[in-house]
Amino acid sequence: MEIEPELCRVEDALGILVGKWKPIILLHLLKEGTQRFSELKRSLPGITQKMLTKQLRELEEEDIIERVVYPQVPPKVEYSITEYGKTLEPILHAMHEWGTKHMLHKRKNY
Amino acid sequence: MEIEPELCRVEDALGILVGKWKPIILLHLLKEGTQRFSELKRSLPGITQKMLTKQLRELEEEDIIERVVYPQVPPKVEYSITEYGKTLEPILHAMHEWGTKHMLHKRKNY
């Protein structure tokens, strides 16, 4: 039996969402709207500048978020979800639902 | 602003689904039902034994799939989705929907 091409579609979505910080970044932007680099950084305790930059660049590359640079000093850069990015919301929502509902399942071993 | 704990729930789901082969394995098991190791292997062209074993072990560890060994020679081992594993279906479905719908978006650069 051959694998059907449709099965692989799941990986497209997964590929975009995978990364230690991407889902959280997206949820933040969905919830708070446009955010500055430093605001995101403050919201994500533990993330390094390098990681945040990298994740944002990758999301931008996929058209999921938009980056706007204001020519100022000190610099100001704002990030926001694109319309396309918003189409990921059902997935994020499904994951959030599941995560909340099954939070207790893990604990059963303790 | 502190990050809310609920946001992190998303990662629980993501953590389970992440891996080059996990979503495909799960979709197969959901669609075909119980499968032997060798059947899965044949269905996943390109996967190595080691990888398949590893992914299956991880899914088993999370109670997403069940592994049944028949004491025979040559060996027979069957894998199937657990009831708990089935609760992931909405997420898989949302990802599949999205992937199918937005297949064309990627192409726009070509």
Add this chain to the structure above:
DNA sequence: TTCAATAGTATCCTTTTGTATACTTTACCA
């Protein structure tokens, strides 16, 4: 005149993922 603030780079290192290849066990079949 020195310091802080913003949004990054640069470098180096560790951990996790993934790949390739060879090897194992035991019964059955030719």
Add this chain to the structure above:
DNA sequence: TGGTAAAGTATACAAAAGGATACTATTGAA
């Protein structure tokens, strides 16, 4: 007597992801 099948293990290696730390440019404020 030797080969094959099934479900793995063992070993070595390559690549990707993630982390820690230090550094940069520019301006305004103390």
